[in-house]
Amino acid sequence: MVSINENYLKLKAGYLFPEITKRVNTFLVANSNTELIKLGIGDVTEPLPEACIKAMKNAVEDMGDHSKFKGYGPEQGYQWLREKIAYYDFQLRGCDIDASEIFISDGSKCDTGNILDIFGKNNKIAITDPVYPVYVDTNVMAGNTGPINVENNRYDDLIYLPIKAENNFVANIPDVKVDLIYLCFPNNPTGAVANKEYLKSWVDYAQANNSIILFDAAYEAFITEETIPHSIYEIEGAKNCAIEFRSFSKNAGFTGTRCAFTVVPKTLIANTANGSTVELWKMWNRRQSTKFNGVSYIIQRGAEAVYSEEGKIQVNNLVKFYLENARIIRKQLNTTKLDKVYGGINSPYIWLKTPENISSWEFFDELLRTVNIVGTPGSGFGSSGEGYFRISAFNSRENVEEAMKRIKKHYKV
Amino acid sequence: MVSINENYLKLKAGYLFPEITKRVNTFLVANSNTELIKLGIGDVTEPLPEACIKAMKNAVEDMGDHSKFKGYGPEQGYQWLREKIAYYDFQLRGCDIDASEIFISDGSKCDTGNILDIFGKNNKIAITDPVYPVYVDTNVMAGNTGPINVENNRYDDLIYLPIKAENNFVANIPDVKVDLIYLCFPNNPTGAVANKEYLKSWVDYAQANNSIILFDAAYEAFITEETIPHSIYEIEGAKNCAIEFRSFSKNAGFTGTRCAFTVVPKTLIANTANGSTVELWKMWNRRQSTKFNGVSYIIQRGAEAVYSEEGKIQVNNLVKFYLENARIIRKQLNTTKLDKVYGGINSPYIWLKTPENISSWEFFDELLRTVNIVGTPGSGFGSSGEGYFRISAFNSRENVEEAMKRIKKHYKV
Structure with missing residues (x-):
């Protein structure tokens, strides 16, 4: 059975x-x-922006043209898109992120759920409260949360970090040790942002505790204040402890078009039970190669146009x-x-x-x-x-x- | 850590x-x-077929037009596509499959891997040998296979069903009880097909043992012999024991365009450890709603055109x-x-x-x-x-x- x-x-x-x-x-x-x-x-x-429309129309035409037709693309995304993302979204902001560390996907919702595939079962996981429900539900499905406590509607094994007016909607650093931490800035649902000092305190915490920060920056395009970081990698040390999720959904209006990306730095190292080390980049690369077949060529051309003048x-x-x-x-x-x-x-x-x-x-x-x-x-x-x-x-x-x-x-x- | x-x-x-x-x-x-x-x-x-090119060009234009623009679509796929699939691929062949049982996705590779999300950890899993490597690797990742035996390159906990010239490249029904069975017809890699009698013997086996058949029909369009079934649902009883995977990759050339679908009949029931029953349709629906955001509107319009005259x-x-x-x-x-x-x-x-x-x-x-x-x-x-x-x-x-x-x-x- x-x-x-x-x-x-x-x-x-x-x-x-x-x-x-x-x-x-x-x-x-x-x-x-x-x-x-x-x-x-x-x-x-x-x-959608006119530039994306134009690029996708051309890409559709490519698919009807024998000499330009595209079959299977790289599971990680086309190099021309990964390079533009690495340059415009990261290197121009002083973040040392390489194109090979960018993984194109069809959505941040998928990526924030799928990322759990590469982690083990005994991690202490912290989420803010309130939080984007997908972080919680995907952990429930993966068996990471324990049962729900019907009195307070919270799962026994999750660490909840309250965010409210009293703490300016930024969670306090926990006094217990956690292994995986979900942070989302600009925050969904509260709209709050994190400054450099605050993010630095999380990076320090993660480095001290060998934890990994899962940083959801799907709304970074909405940052208007100049001092607010757009990427966790603007913080020194983050390349050793953070994975970042980005999306074209909210900046370029791709919610129905579907394109996003995840940054997994090659410097992210974790230990196995017997003490040997593993690169998370290699694991995610294997995960994506095995369980994903890349984003449509047409859609990737649309995303590329986001970076045109x-x-x-x-x-x-x-x-x-x-x-x-x-x-x-x-x-x-x-x-x-x-x-x-x-x-x-x-x-x-x-x-x-x-x-x-x-x-x-x-x-x-x-x-x-x-x-x-x-x-x-x-x-x-x-x-x-x-x-x-x-x-x-x-x-x-x-x-x-x-x-x-x-x-x-x-x-x- | x-x-x-x-x-x-x-x-x-x-x-x-x-x-x-x-x-x-x-x-x-x-x-x-x-x-x-x-x-x-x-x-x-x-x-790609000209009809798909035309449909996708129009869809790209919709995305640039305020009155036709599409944001988030249904995670399960648009109803107009699901209905055409249900009608042309199944109902016309006498299979009683409803549009609500069709889940549009971005690839059969993803679906055959992701389907394991809804199953438990103690299933006996049978694959043919040779086999599409994704079935094996995704089970390894999910912890279902045990370690590999270096002598014969086989995983200890998988049941291997040899297919070779001696058995016309169709696996013998196992004499042990298995819970999940991967079948692929027309077969990748051997090109073999299964007739109705043979598939019936699997459906009978699965019904007798409360097993689930994961039926990969990605190559069904290549069937030339009239008596060969295109879908497992042409076999009586299959709606109680089989999930079917289909793709636009090989029939319409969508390997770089990305669209596929999975059929999960509402009649598929499994038991929990304490003996209550669960509908697999509900589980897959919840999985897709939580970890997937649907296929691009543009691409779904391309897939829909496959069913135009x-x-x-x-x-x-x-x-x-x-x-x-x-x-x-x-x-x-x-x-x-x-x-x-x-x-x-x-x-x-x-x-x-x-x-x-x-x-x-x-x-x-x-x-x-x-x-x-x-x-x-x-x-x-x-x-x-x-x-x-x-x-x-x-x-x-x-x-x-x-x-x-x-x-x-x-x-x-």
Whole structure:
């Protein structure tokens, strides 16, 4: 009789976004004429940069042309893309990252989940709370979390690092030893950023404890403050203790186009049980060669265009557009009763304290019912997110302005 | 200190294709003016069908158009693609497969590896020998194989089912109980096919033993004989015991474009340790929702075009082209000393007995040196492949004819 991976049975049943969909649909059945504005899920709304469109059209044509046709590409991605990423995203910022350390993939969601394939089963794993649910769920599936404690909705074997207004939404360095640490900056969901000193304290901690930092920088393009690092590799020593995840989803609007990359420095070394050393680069390279077949040639050509002269300008304009949405949301909320507003400066996400300490889901229902706006309950990202609410700036200007008009009217001081 | 997945250390160091590349490069250094013909790796050479090109160009344009732009799609794939697959690939062949049971992915290599995520750790796993190396390596990585026995190059905990000329390259049903069985028809590497009676005996076995068949049908488009089933679901009972993997790589030439799919029927039930039941569909759906973000909209539109009227004709012509190559290879080899030829009728692969019982790698070196042709040593697919050699029909007509000319001259009777 076949046995199944029973760790799946430990997953929480009601995942955040399906629950949102359910409540929205129930509401719409009773209120079918409502014009809902969705500021919930972090999905882009604006078309791809023209440079990417042009490049992908050419690439499609290549695939129809015998002399330019591409079969299997390298599992790690094409060298021309890896080199541009290494140069523009890292070397230009003073990070000593080589093209061979870049692994092109079809998404950061996949990579942050798949990276667990190369790690062992007895690691102490730290996540922030609130956190991107995929980090937790993929660890549950991999059997790294133990059972869930129904009282506080936390898994027994995970180390939770609370992030809230009291610590400026940056987690304190733990006083226990952990082996794997997930950090996400600019943060999803809180929109918080980390400065160099703070990241240095994590790198020091990781080096002292032989831990690995899994650094999710999917939102780095939204950083507006000059002193904030875009990559963990801007911190000395990080090449010995950090893997970084990046994506074209949010900067170039590739959520439906699918391209991302992961940086695994060759200097990352781990020990085996018997004390010999292993390069994590070699392990990830073997993992990708065996379980992945590379990203479509067409899509990689689109990603490459992000680094062209026109591409850079167009991506910059896209990011500016969403940041202006975020600025409008922040500014307008500040004139209302919903004026405990965080994030939204270096991030497309605004993190809001619910009014009068009502719960995240109560506020979700209230916002849906009274102003017909859908956001994301903070408690869906972890128990320390309770009493908070995420509003996404990924929408048209018109919708953002209309949403703020409704909120200003309903929540006026 | 972080621990790593030490199962990776059990992987064989010299993977087949890197070893081929190494030998070819060494040869080319000493013989730089040689015109090599590569009939090794199973990669397509002909451009994509015009229908796919057209559809993807339109899809790229959609992504640049505000009103048609697509952000995150369903992790399982777009309904319009899933429905066409269910109808044309299954329902038209009498298989009761619903669109919701189709999961679109970026490759069968990924899927055949990732499927192990949903299974437990104590399954007895059977593979054929020779076999597509990814089945073995992903099981090694998942910790399912035990250590390797250096004497016979086999993993202690895998059940190997030899396939050779003596059993017409179809594995005998094992006399022990196994839980997971990998079957691949038309077979890579041997090119053999399975008839209904044979597949029925596996389905009966799996139903009797509560086992799951992992059925790789990536090459089904190459089936020319009418009585040979294209899908395991043509066999009664298979919906209770089989998962099927399909790909657009070899029929429509998508090896560099990337699209495939996996069929997980809702009727597949497994038991947990405490005796409750679990639907494998739900588990795979959760796996894909959590660790995957769907295939690019652009690529899915390309795959959809495979099912258009013009697409079907063009794909058919592509397949015919490679099958004609295979026919030429078979016919010409039969007039030479290399006349122990299998496969190539319902498959793009010709499986050759080496002359005078020399080893697969000896024959590889001989073919490289004497006629400057690269093939794939059978022993690279497993120890029962020793003494065999794979020749791929994926090449231009010109190269195939030139290769056969050289072989006819050198190996003339």
